[in-house]
Amino acid sequence: MDLNVFELAMFANLKKYTFNYRFVANALKVEGVKTLGWTPVAGSKLALELLAGTLKQEIDGCTVEPFMLLRLDSSGYQRCPFTQLMAAPSQDYLFVLLDTINNPDGHGIFAHNYLAFILSLDLPKDQLKRVPILMFKEFVIRGLERPLEWNRSMLWELDLKPMMDEKTLAGEAIDLNIKLMKWRLLPELDIPTISGTRCLLFGSGTLGCQLARCLIGWGIKKITFVDNGKVSYSNPVRQSLYTFEDSTLGGKNKAETAAAALKTIFPGLDSEGYTINVPMPGHFVTTEADISRTLESLERVERLVEEHDAVFLLMDSREARWLPTVLANKYQKICITVALGFDSYVIIRHGISPRSFVPEKHRERLGCYFCNDVLAPVNSMKDRTLDQQCTVTRPGLSFVSSGLACELLVALLHHPLREGCPANEKKEKLEESELGILPHHIRGTMSDFATNLYYGRAFDQCIACSEHVLGQYLSRREQFLLEVINNPKYIHEVTNLRELLEAADHQCIELEDDDVLFVS
Numbered sequence: 001m002d003l004n005v006f007e008l009a010m011f012a013n014l015k016k017y018t019f020n021y022r023f024v025a026n027a028l029k030v031e032g033v034k035t036l037g038w039t040p041v042a043g044s045k046l047a048l049e050l051l052a053g054t055l056k057q058e059i060d061g062c063t064v065e066p067f068m069l070l071r072l073d074s075s076g077y078q079r080c081p082f083t084q085l086m087a088a089p090s091q092d093y094l095f096v097l098l099d100t101i102n103n104p105d106g107h108g109i110f111a112h113n114y115l116a117f118i119l120s121l122d123l124p125k126d127q128l129k130r131v132p133i134l135m136f137k138e139f140v141i142r143g144l145e146r147p148l149e150w151n152r153s154m155l156w157e158l159d160l161k162p163m164m165d166e167k168t169l170a171g172e173a174i175d176l177n178i179k180l181m182k183w184r185l186l187p188e189l190d191i192p193t194i195s196g197t198r199c200l201l202f203g204s205g206t207l208g209c210q211l212a213r214c215l216i217g218w219g220i221k222k223i224t225f226v227d228n229g230k231v232s233y234s235n236p237v238r239q240s241l242y243t244f245e246d247s248t249l250g251g252k253n254k255a256e257t258a259a260a261a262l263k264t265i266f267p268g269l270d271s272e273g274y275t276i277n278v279p280m281p282g283h284f285v286t287t288e289a290d291i292s293r294t295l296e297s298l299e300r301v302e303r304l305v306e307e308h309d310a311v312f313l314l315m316d317s318r319e320a321r322w323l324p325t326v327l328a329n330k331y332q333k334i335c336i337t338v339a340l341g342f343d344s345y346v347i348i349r350h351g352i353s354p355r356s357f358v359p360e361k362h363r364e365r366l367g368c369y370f371c372n373d374v375l376a377p378v379n380s381m382k383d384r385t386l387d388q389q390c391t392v393t394r395p396g397l398s399f400v401s402s403g404l405a406c407e408l409l410v411a412l413l414h415h416p417l418r419e420g421c422p423a424n425e426k427k428e429k430l431e432e433s434e435l436g437i438l439p440h441h442i443r444g445t446m447s448d449f450a451t452n453l454y455y456g457r458a459f460d461q462c463i464a465c466s467e468h469v470l471g472q473y474l475s476r477r478e479q480f481l482l483e484v485i486n487n488p489k490y491i492h493e494v495t496n497l498r499e500l501l502e503a504a505d506h507q508c509i510e511l512e513d514d515d516v517l518f519v520s
C-alpha cells in the first residue's frame with residue numbers, strides 16, 4: 001500500500017560485523033480523534049475463529065495484508081474489500097491492523113496513516129461515530145503448528161466524527177490558508193502569535209465591522225466588540241456584519257450582533273460583544289445613579305482592556321477614545337486608532353506607556369491620537385444636528401483604513417518591541433519586521449488616492465498618554481475620572497497645560513469658517 005512507504009539507509013561495516021541503518025517513514029498527523037475505549041481482544045465477544053485460521057495461513061505463506069477490512073456475517077468475520085464499505089455502510093465492519101508494536105499499550109506510527117486512510121474514504125458520519133480497529137499484536141512464529149491466540153491484541157474503538165466536523169474542517173482550512181503564506185512566501189510568519197492575539201474593538205460601526213473581517217482573515221481567534229449603539233436602518237449597507245433584519249424593531253444592540261455575525265462566518269471564533277457606555281470627558285454625570293453606572297462601566301472597560309492584547313479605537317467621537325487610550329497605557333497594550341473624515345483617514349499606532357519607555361531601547365516615545373492636541377476632549381455630540389452627528393464619509397474609506405490598520409497590527413506583532421517599536425521621520429529609516437516597514441502614522445486621502453506616512457513624538461503634557469494623566473489615574477482612579485468627565489478642563493490643570501493655553505490665548509485670533517481674512 002502506498003500509504004506506508006519507507007526508506008532505509010544502511011551501512012554494513014564488514015570489518016566489525018555491524019550494520020548501521022536509518023529508517024524513515026511517513027507519519028501522518030491525525031488530530032482530534034476521540035478514543036472510546038481499549039479492550040483486550042481475548043475478553044471481547046468478537047467472532048474471530050474464522051479470522052484466526054485465515055490469518056495463521058497468510059502469515060505462514062507471507063501473504064498477509066497489514067491492513068484489512070472484515071465484515072460480520074452468520075459464520076463470523078469475513079474479509080471484504082474496502083469498496084464494499086462505501087457501497088454498503090453499516091456497523092458490522094471491523095478494521096484489522098497488524099501493529100508493529102507488540103506492547104498492548106500504545107500503537108505504532110502506521111496506525112495514524114491508516115486512520116487518515118479511513119477518513120479519506122468519505123464515509124457517512126454515522127459510520128465514523130464508532131470505528132472498531134483490531135490491533136493485531138501477537139507473536140507468530142511461522143510454520144509452528146499452534147493455533148493463533150489473542151493474548152496481546154487489543155480492540156481499539158474510535159470516534160472519528162470530530163475529524164469530519166465541518167467547524168473543525170473550516171478551522172483547518174482557514175489555518176491552511178495562512179500556513180500557505182508561510183510555506184510559500186514568508187517562512188518567518190509567526191502564526192501562533194497572530195492567532196493568539198486577543199483583539200478588543202471599541203466601536204462596531206463601519207470600521208469595527210470591516211476590521212473584524214480583516215482580523216479573522218489573518219486567523220485571529222478572539223475578537224471582542226464594545227459599542228453602545230443599536231443597528232439602524234442605514235447601517236447594514238455600510239457595516240458588513242449587519243443585515244436589514246438586525247435594524248428592524250428598533251434595532252439590535254450592535255456589539256452583540258456583530259459578535260454573533262462573526263460567529264456565523266466562522267463558528268470556531270471566540271467573539272463577544274458588550275453594550276457599554278464608555279465614560280467620556282464632557283458627558284456629564286451628576287446623579288448618584290449616573291455615577292454608579294459610570295463607575296460600573298469603567299470597571300468593565302478596564303477589565304476588557306486588561307484581558308486583551310491589542311486595542312483598536314474605532315469610535316466616531318474624539319472624547320470616546322480618551323479613556324481607552326489611558327487604559328491601553330496602563331496595561332501596556334498595543335493601541336491603534338483609526339479615524340475617518342469625509343474623504344480622508346488616519347491610522348495611528350500609539351506609543352509605549354511613559355512607564356515602560358526606555359530611551360536606549362525605544363529611542364523617542366511615539367505620540368498617541370491626542371498628542372498633537374492641546375485641548376481637552378469635550379462632548380462633541382452636544383448641540384449638533386442629526387447630519388452633524390453622523391459620520392459622513394466616502395464608503396470605501398472604512399475598508400481601506402481598517403485593512404491598513406489590521407496589516408499594521410500583524411506587522412507590529414512581528415517586531416520584537418511590539419508597541420515599543422520606534423519610528424522615524426524618514427521612510428527609509430523606519431523599523432521593519434518580516435512584513436515590511438512599521439510607520440507610526442498613516443494618513444490617506446481618497447480624492448487623490450494618496451497615502452502618506454508621518455511621525456510624531458509623544459507630547460510630555462499630552463491630555464491622554466502623558467505621565468501626568470497616567471499618574472493621576474493610577475493614584476486616584478475613580479475621583480480623577482469623574483472630575484475629568486464633569487470638567488474636561490481639569491485635564492489642563494493636571495498636565496500643566498493651562499498656563500500654556502492662557503499665554504497662547506493672547507496671541508491667537510479665533511476665526512470662524514465664514515470669516516474672510518484680507519491681507520494687504
Ligand SMILES: [Zn+2]
Pocket residue numbers: 367368369370371458459462463464465466
Ligand atoms: Zn498622547
